[in-house]
Amino acid sequence: MSRLIVVSNRVPVPDKRGTAPAGGLAVALQSALKTRGGLWLGWSGQSCAEDAVGPLRTVKDGNIEYALTDLTERDVEEYYQGFANRVLWPICHYRLDLAEYGRREMTGYFRVNRFFASRLLPLIQDDDLIWIHDYHLIPLAAELRRLGVKNRIGFFLHIPWPSPDVFLTMPVHDELLKGLTAYDVIGFQTDHDRNNFADCLARQDMGHRLDMTRFVVGERAFTTKSYPIGIETTEFAGLAKRAAETTLHKRMLQSLDGKELIIGVDRLDYSKGITQRIDAFETFLTRHEESQRKVTLLQITPKSRSEVPEYEAMQRAVAEQAGRVNGALGTVDWVPIRYVNRSLRRPALAGLYRMARLALVTPLRDGMNLVAKEYVAAQNEDDPGVLLLSRFAGAARELKDAVLVNPYDVEGTAEAIARSLVMPLEERRERWKSMMTVLCTNDVFAWCDTFLEDLAGGKAEESGSHSVEARSRNIA
Numbered sequence: 077m078s079r080l081i082v083v084s085n086r087v088p089v090p091d092k093r094g095t096a097p098a099g100g101l102a103v104a105l106q107s108a109l110k111t112r113g114g115l116w117l118g119w120s121g122q123s124c125a126e127d128a129v130g131p132l133r134t135v136k137d138g139n140i141e142y143a144l145t146d147l148t149e150r151d152v153e154e155y156y157q158g159f160a161n162r163v164l165w166p167i168c169h170y171r172l173d174l175a176e177y178g179r180r181e182m183t184g185y186f187r188v189n190r191f192f193a194s195r196l197l198p199l200i201q202d203d204d205l206i207w208i209h210d211y212h213l214i215p216l217a218a219e220l221r222r223l224g225v226k227n228r229i230g231f232f233l234h235i236p237w238p239s240p241d242v243f244l245t246m247p248v249h250d251e252l253l254k255g256l257t258a259y260d261v262i263g264f265q266t267d268h269d270r271n272n273f274a275d276c277l278a279r280q281d282m283g284h285r286l287d288m289t290r291f292v293v294g295e296r297a298f299t300t301k302s303y304p305i306g307i308e309t310t311e312f313a314g315l316a317k318r319a320a321e322t323t324l325h326k327r328m329l330q331s332l333d334g335k336e337l338i339i340g341v342d343r344l345d346y347s348k349g350i351t352q353r354i355d356a357f358e359t360f361l362t363r364h365e366e367s368q369r370k371v372t373l374l375q376i377t378p379k380s381r382s383e384v385p386e387y388e389a390m391q392r393a394v395a396e397q398a399g400r401v402n403g404a405l406g407t408v409d410w411v412p413i414r415y416v417n418r419s420l421r422r423p424a425l426a427g428l429y430r431m432a433r434l435a436l437v438t439p440l441r442d443g444m445n446l447v448a449k450e451y452v453a454a455q456n457e458d459d460p461g462v463l464l465l466s467r468f469a470g471a472a473r474e475l476k477d478a479v480l481v482n483p484y485d486v487e488g489t490a491e492a493i494a495r496s497l498v499m500p501l502e503e504r505r506e507r508w509k510s511m512m513t514v515l516c517t518n519d520v521f522a523w524c525d526t527f528l529e530d531l532a533g534g535k536a537e538e539s540g541s542h543s544v545e546a547r548s549r550n551i552a
């Protein structure tokens with residue numbers, strides 16, 4: 077079996093686990109890699125002065141070897157906070173109004189990709205499969221090809237790919253599209269994203285289509301498909317079941333004092349629709365006065381990308397909004413919204429999901445949204461809660477039995493909250509069962525195996541892949 081090399085900007089640095097910022101890419105890749113093993117290269121999360129970047133730091137954890145690199149302060153500013161998170165992120169989430177183009181940031185982005193290529197090159201062996209992740213590293217394969225790398229290289233985009241009208245507003249769109257054609261397999265979360273990408277190629281008159289999934293651009297042929305990312309469904313369900321025994325769980329139940337729990341879990345990001353959600357919750361409480369004092373919304377929102385101005389502004393806006401609603405509607409013994417700005421560990425989250433009668437997952441746009449999947453997996457099959465899910469999350473393409481809402485429609489979402497809270501047990505069970513069936517089939521191991529099978533050139537890789545046997549060992 078070929079060795080797997082994974083490259084991503086964000087890596088769950090082993091000695092910092094638990095304190096690392098929450099994010100679906102790191103969570104999912106770690107689950108996917110733990111059986112198969114491999115080398116995982118990424119940013120250490122540390123920045124340093126221009127002349128102080130040391131050698132790679134390697135850490136072995138189980139059968140994953142992490143290779144971590146520091147970046148300079150300028151790199152972080154231009155590549156991560158600048159081009160990745162002030163241009164690519166807003167554009168891919170359809171927020172043209174928030175994109176801030178700057179030549180310095182664009183140059184920094186391509187420079188850091190060259191730097192990643194130079195760090196990776198000495199580690200590559202002939203048979204390695206290389207799997208690069210997300211919008212930070214789109215040009216990495218082109219840089220590796222320039223250095224003579226002939227290995228199979230795959231790319232998976234965790235965020236949405238927008239329609240050509242949106243994507244082509246970006247000044248360097250052609251460099252990015254051409255950069256992608258250096259990969260052998262390009263994966264997206266949904267068919268919708270994949271089709272948008274194909275439409276961008278067509279609009280720019282780049283190459284031609286061989287069949288449903290194969291394209292040729294210049295000298296290169298590549299496959300492009302959707303591979304919806306999943307979670308460790310069975311393991312997460314087990315975590316949630318066991319959480320009922322913990323002190324946190326008991327304390328939380330006590331503090332609820334019989335009130336129904338509604339939960340929201342999101343990084344503090346404008347794509348997650350948190351302000352629209354709070355508006356919808358307030359509208360629900362005002363229009364359904366009988367529910368006041370009977371429900372509590374627990375909004376867990378770890379800070380994210382705080383150095384980026386749009387995120388900093390949002391921190392203030394959401395805190396003020398939650399404070400205003402609590403001030404207006406709260407009573408001496410009832411707080412409508414419990415707003416938590418810290419990251420929780422996954423076992424604690426699993427227990428809270430299971431306790432919640434309703435989850436509000438209402439992004440304005442989201443690549444997938446693993447929280448939606450985790451909430452479903454955590455439910456008690458005899459008395460499952462309801463998932464209220466935005467149509468604009470990648471997860472909505474699979475979880476068709478969630479209560480689907482348009483998060484821009486605040487009144488519609490408020491009414492969906494009201495309906496969900498009184499949904500009969502039989503309907504809740506039917507919806508849950510159908511969603512859980514999807515999650516058990518499309519779990520994170522299936523995602524990983526399917527992508528790697530295509531990357532390996534169609535042959536199923538034998539040992540160490542996530543065979544049913546290996547997966548059950550993993551769960552045990």
Ligand SMILES: O=P(O)(O)OC[C@H]1O[C@H](O[C@H]2O[C@H](CO)[C@@H](O)[C@H](O)[C@H]2O)[C@H](O)[C@@H](O)[C@@H]1O
Nearest residue numbers: 086097099100101210234305442443444445446
């Ligand atoms: O690394 P950060 O800047 O702290 O951000 C965290 C991650 O956010 C994004 O996650 C995405 O990946 C999830 C798993 O595929 C998906 O469910 C979600 O919809 C995406 O938003 C980002 O794409 C990652 O690169 C970041 O690490």
Ligand SMILES: O=c1ccn([C@@H]2O[C@H](COP(=O)(O)OP(=O)(O)O)[C@@H](O)[C@H]2O)c(=O)[nH]1
Nearest residue numbers: 098099100101103343419420422445446447
């Ligand atoms: O306090 C928190 C909040 C979130 N998460 C995890 O972070 C991931 C968020 O992934 P998602 O795909 O929903 O969104 P992203 O943040 O990647 O955009 C999920 O696995 C959550 O369980 C966590 O571990 N602790």
